[in-house]
Amino acid sequence: MKFKLLSDADIKAIDALKAYHGGATEIVRTIEEKRDYETRKRILAEKGYGKMIEEAEQLVRLFRKAGDFEKEIGFSHNTSMGTATSQVSGFQGAKVTHHCMNRIAKSASTDEPCFVPSEFISVVALTDHYVYSGDLMATLTMAENIMKASKFCSTNLIGIPQPESRFKELEKVTGKTFVRTDAGDGQSCLTLKNQGTFFGNFGGIEVANDNHLIYLDGITRTALETGGDFYLNPSWSSIVAICCYGRDIPNLHIKISMLLSTQNLVQFRMLLNIMKEYLRDDMTSPLYEINIGNGATPETFIQCAKELKESGIKGVSLAAHIRINPDLGIEGFNWTENMHTVLESGTDMTFKYESDGTAREMDTMATYFLSDEDRDAAAEKIGDVIFYKALRATKDGKELMRKGIKTVFAESSY
Numbered sequence: 402m403k404f405k406l407l408s409d410a411d412i413k414a415i416d417a418l419k420a421y422h423g424g425a426t427e428i429v430r431t432i433e434e435k436r437d438y439e440t441r442k443r444i445l446a447e448k449g450y451g452k453m454i455e456e457a458e459q460l461v462r463l464f465r466k467a468g469d470f471e472k473e474i475g476f477s478h479n480t481s482m483g484t485a486t487s488q489v490s491g492f493q494g495a496k497v498t499h500h501c502m503n504r505i506a507k508s509a510s511t512d513e514p515c516f517v518p519s520e521f522i523s524v525v526a527l528t529d530h531y532v533y534s535g536d537l538m539a540t541l542t543m544a545e546n547i548m549k550a551s552k553f554c555s556t557n558l559i560g561i562p563q564p565e566s567r568f569k570e571l572e573k574v575t576g577k578t579f580v581r582t583d584a585g586d587g588q589s590c591l592t593l594k595n596q597g598t599f600f601g602n603f604g605g606i607e608v609a610n611d612n613h614l615i616y617l618d619g620i621t622r623t624a625l626e627t628g629g630d631f632y633l634n635p636s637w638s639s640i641v642a643i644c645c646y647g648r649d650i651p652n653l654h655i656k657i658s659m660l661l662s663t664q665n666l667v668q669f670r671m672l673l674n675i676m677k678e679y680l681r682d683d684m685t686s687p688l689y690e691i692n693i694g695n696g697a698t699p700e701t702f703i704q705c706a707k708e709l710k711e712s713g714i715k716g717v718s719l720a721a722h723i724r725i726n727p728d729l730g731i732e733g734f735n736w737t738e739n740m741h742t743v744l745e746s747g748t749d750m751t752f753k754y755e756s757d758g759t760a761r762e763m764d765t766m767a768t769y770f771l772s773d774e775d776r777d778a779a780a781e782k783i784g785d786v787i788f789y790k791a792l793r794a795t796k797d798g799k800e801l802m803r804k805g806i807k808t809v810f811a812e813s814s815y
Contacts, residue, residue: 435628448535465514479805490522495539500784517811549812608636647687664694720751757793
């Protein structure tokens, strides 16, 4: 006996939501349009971000190149080893990202120049202000179009306040009911009932009942408005939902957080089965990246990679935290040696920095949950934190290159 992951009624609601946003073809087209650099620059000039973007264009010209370092050491790729892709978390909006660019530019004249990581992660709630004011699009433009990061992952926290009228409209569209609380000023938010621990709803983990539809609506609205095409996924139910929803939207990608507890092979195989259920004809899935949990050994990571390859599913990368901020896990967490073990086995991996390992001010999970106003006020301090994360990634990446391991930074680094 085999039970379907989604009922016919579930799929009907998902398809209705997609149609409400214009259907798959229109969603794909609009995302592509909103990723165009000139389109973004025009929109951002209208929203007051023109000067910031012009300054970013000048700053990136000062950056040092990973390619130059490869020439300096006479890099020779050892093809028996895996490829390492750099990733840094904490690009918390436009002002933070712009300040980090300033720090990277200044580092170019020092003995420790910083390279731009290949992938960026941001944990900023997708509030209407962040999405529609130009803040997120400006961040994406600096990251993707100017620094030429390969991926920028945004985070949809399902409990953020939204207009009550939006909830009513989504209930009409999907036929579902969403339990919510009045947040004042015409806003409502989903009623979250499991916040007994600090940050108990980090990443929107509580996706009860049909709340996965709110998740899908949030990432779709954001993608259509900004061209953002990569989002952190908070729960098993929303993973199933996006695998179904994104079958015909090839430019909408999902990353699975280590907080989902992909710590062992049993949980990893559960993900493989979900992906297999809704695979596209080309054997790809909306799931682009899976963050193997902090508790995993390098041997577990390597076995996950083997089973992924054996599954025939294409286009999925596996990531691991190398350093984490002090309130996200065990003190002094350092996976650097394990990273070398994984890569030297011939296994590809994305090496991620949630921290540079020094517990700097603002290097905490609390920073991820600041209001728009408080985040802007602390932009320089937060920008310093992500600069030092990127610098740690640079230093570790250089050590990998010295071993002959192909190490990927942003396109602007070459």
